[in-house]
Amino acid sequence: MLATKLLPIHRRHSSSGALALLGLMLSASSALAGDVFVDPGVYGRHAKASPPPVITAPDMMLAAPDFQFRRGNVEKTKGVAETVATAKRSVKMATGYDGTADIHTYAILGAVKTPQFMMLGAGRYDTAGTFDDANGAETHFGYNRDTEQVVLGYTPDAETSVRLVGLHDDIQDEKNPHYSLDLKTSDRKVSKLMVAKKNLFGEGTVFDLDLGVMDFNRRADNYSLRGNSSTKLRVAVDKTAFNGAAKAGFTAGGFENMLTLSGEYSNHKARRYNVSNGDAVNAERLPDIDRTEAGLSFDSKTMLTEGGEFSGGLRYDIVHSSPNRAYSTVSGGPAGLHNVNPATLYSTYYGVTELEATDHNVSGRLRYEQALAGSGTSLYGDLSYITRSGDNLEKYHGVSGPYANRWIGNPQIDPEKHAKTEIGFTHEGDGYLGYGRKKPGSGLGESVRIAGKLYYDKVYDFISLDRALGQDGVLESDRAIIYRNVDATFFGAEADFQWNVTRKWATRLNLAYTWAENDTDNRAVYQIAPFEANLLVDYTDRLGTIGTWNIGSRLRLVADQNRLDDDSSQAIGFDESTGGFGVLDLYSGVQLHDRIALTLSVDNVFDKSYREFLKGDHVEDPTKSTVYMPGRTAYLRLVGNF
Numbered sequence: 001m002l003a004t005k006l007l008p009i010h011r012r013h014s015s016s017g018a019l020a021l022l023g024l025m026l027s028a029s030s031a032l033a034g035d036v037f038v039d040p041g042v043y044g045r046h047a048k049a050s051p052p053p054v055i056t057a058p059d060m061m062l063a064a065p066d067f068q069f070r071r072g073n074v075e076k077t078k079g080v081a082e083t084v085a086t087a088k089r090s091v092k093m094a095t096g097y098d099g100t101a102d103i104h105t106y107a108i109l110g111a112v113k114t115p116q117f118m119m120l121g122a123g124r125y126d127t128a129g130t131f132d133d134a135n136g137a138e139t140h141f142g143y144n145r146d147t148e149q150v151v152l153g154y155t156p157d158a159e160t161s162v163r164l165v166g167l168h169d170d171i172q173d174e175k176n177p178h179y180s181l182d183l184k185t186s187d188r189k190v191s192k193l194m195v196a197k198k199n200l201f202g203e204g205t206v207f208d209l210d211l212g213v214m215d216f217n218r219r220a221d222n223y224s225l226r227g228n229s230s231t232k233l234r235v236a237v238d239k240t241a242f243n244g245a246a247k248a249g250f251t252a253g254g255f256e257n258m259l260t261l262s263g264e265y266s267n268h269k270a271r272r273y274n275v276s277n278g279d280a281v282n283a284e285r286l287p288d289i290d291r292t293e294a295g296l297s298f299d300s301k302t303m304l305t306e307g308g309e310f311s312g313g314l315r316y317d318i319v320h321s322s323p324n325r326a327y328s329t330v331s332g333g334p335a336g337l338h339n340v341n342p343a344t345l346y347s348t349y350y351g352v353t354e355l356e357a358t359d360h361n362v363s364g365r366l367r368y369e370q371a372l373a374g375s376g377t378s379l380y381g382d383l384s385y386i387t388r389s390g391d392n393l394e395k396y397h398g399v400s401g402p403y404a405n406r407w408i409g410n411p412q413i414d415p416e417k418h419a420k421t422e423i424g425f426t427h428e429g430d431g432y433l434g435y436g437r438k439k440p441g442s443g444l445g446e447s448v449r450i451a452g453k454l455y456y457d458k459v460y461d462f463i464s465l466d467r468a469l470g471q472d473g474v475l476e477s478d479r480a481i482i483y484r485n486v487d488a489t490f491f492g493a494e495a496d497f498q499w500n501v502t503r504k505w506a507t508r509l510n511l512a513y514t515w516a517e518n519d520t521d522n523r524a525v526y527q528i529a530p531f532e533a534n535l536l537v538d539y540t541d542r543l544g545t546i547g548t549w550n551i552g553s554r555l556r557l558v559a560d561q562n563r564l565d566d567d568s569s570q571a572i573g574f575d576e577s578t579g580g581f582g583v584l585d586l587y588s589g590v591q592l593h594d595r596i597a598l599t600l601s602v603d604n605v606f607d608k609s610y611r612e613f614l615k616g617d618h619v620e621d622p623t624k625s626t627v628y629m630p631g632r633t634a635y636l637r638l639v640g641n642f
Contacts, residue, residue: 036260037299037313038365040388043418045463047527047574049620051186054169057122057149060107061085061094061639065126067101068616069627072556074510074534079550079589081597081639089641099633101131101141118153134609134631140226143174159198166191175225178616178624181235182225189215206249214241232275233282241266255302263294268392273332280332283399287325287342289392294318307371317361319389323396326355333401342398345408349468349476355411357395361387376429382422389415393620394463394483403478414461414485424453435508436538438500447500455492462488464518465526465572465622479568481622486520508536526565526574530613533557547592554585561613574622581610599637607632
């Protein structure tokens with residue numbers, strides 16, 4: 001299918017339309033990214049850890065509670081409960097129990113709308129406890145999470161809309177079985193103002209203005225939620241960001257164009273304290289970093305032939321960062337090895353004395369899509385050159401201590417450049433209306449959707465975690481954790497086959513594979529997902545005249561990852577051999593009159609003992625371990641609307 005149009009589409013907003021708007025806004029990876037065609041935000045620090053994604057209002061009723069060790073490329077089908085959760089009704093409520101970790105969920109959403117005004121409010125609370133893995137061992141785990149979201153909308157006329165969004169997401173007492181510290185709190189507050197105006201600069205033009213502010217606070221320690229008689233440490237992380245983007249869309253000479261100016265200012269700090277030594281500063285992990293980013297991009301698209309669409313874009317970014325506490329006194333540890341400030345670490349390991357950094361990044365992208373007339377098939381080719389600057393961790397992390405435990409960023413590390421080629425196709429039969437939805441009277445081969453893609457990504461100056469072993473640009477050989485530029489190659493393939501066999505039976509097969517090589521050092525890149533296959537089989541039917549019901553299964557097969565970075569004497573040693581596995585999940589649901597739905601599922605039906613190769617991603621540390629997954633568990637959810 002052809003790409004989404006560059007020009008925004010403004011529609012009248014029902015309550016469900018407001019939900020979709022909120023979901024799209026909150027799911028954007030960055031205020032600097034938005035919906036521009038050339039987006040450096042698609043690449044981030046490899047194997048990055050961060051708080052879990054916010055569960056947006058459209059998904060609050062049906063989204064599974066967060067469990068950072070659970071992976072999978074394809075989610076289980078939501079089933080008939082989705083009609084209840086997405087119905088155009090003013091109030092929706094849900095409650096659920098997940099045996100994965102004794103997780104209880106409660107959610108509510110309300111929306112009201114007049115011709116000019118709209119208001120939506122949503123809230124959700126999840127609480128989790130310890131769990132037993134499939135071997136029967138109790139695992140140190142649990143959290144309490146509450147999320148609140150508010151959307152206010154004003155549409156004075158058909159050409160103008162204003163939206164104000166507020167979000168609060170707070171995770172308390174998160175126990176980490178794979179790391180030595182637990183997260184006492186991870187608190188996020190986000191506010192956004194979005195203004196859209198059509199025909200501001202003439203007939204057919206569009207102008208969007210998005211402004212946002214984010215405040216993030218995280219507190220962690222190694223004693224509050226676990227017994228600890230040794231050195232007590234705590235970490236405080238604070239980040240504030242102000243961002244905005246102005247977009248002007250216009251058509252000229254048969255080209256649809258978008259000009260975007262974006263920017264962000266943030267302040268980011270993280271300190272570690274030695275509580276056992278008078279709560280003295282033990283490390284300036286992120287030394288009070290000011291970071292300013294500004295970007296200018298121009299995107300354009302046009303139809304070249306019948307069914308053929310060409311898109312292109314060019315982007316320039318300037319990124320400036322400066323640490324304010326790099327020379328601060330660090331005294332909360334034994335002298336010598338521990339009490340070393342960040343500036344001294346940067347100089348010792350990289351010879352870097354200039355701590356302010358300014359990057360000038362140029363990115364571009366070309367894409368061509370061709371729909372084959374009368375076949376339901378479209379082909380595409382995509383070429384891109386995307387540049388991203390190192391983030392605050394890669395540039396300024398500053399932790400001293402015993403040499404192998406040190407962790408040091410490089411203020412002058414070069415930006416990462418991705419030269420990527422991707423080709424792919426999509427085929428949809430005339431009878432395909434969506435997974436599990438088949439046009440009446442269509443034949444067996446007419447309700448099929450097949451999609452596939454291949455990509456090759458040559459990365460110059462890939463920013464890699466590593467150990468200090470006297471490499472080019474590294475002055476020490478003490479196995480401290482460092483960041484360095486290397487060249488790398490990524491190759492990936494994905495195929496997805498969906499077949500609505502009848503109007504009741506549907507099946508889906510998804511295959512995904514990634515291969516990555518550190519070309520500079522001739523070894524595998526760390527934390528690359530192994531080959532994975534997911535097979536879904538679903539059945540849906542009427543329940544007389546009062547509702548519908550469904551039953552389904554997902555078989556997830558994951559190969560053993562035999563390309564490992566697991567030797568910390570020669571590399572970062574991030575990976576662990578976990579072996580391959582297969583897991584079967586069963587699920588079912590029933591709904592009555594689109595008003596109430598009950599869902600029941602059983603995960604890991606055969607009580608398989610296994611570990612995911614990709615590690616938990618809420619905390620940032622290359623020394624964290626993998627975790628054995630829960631055994632057979634059940635999930636129950638009740639959803640209603642009023």
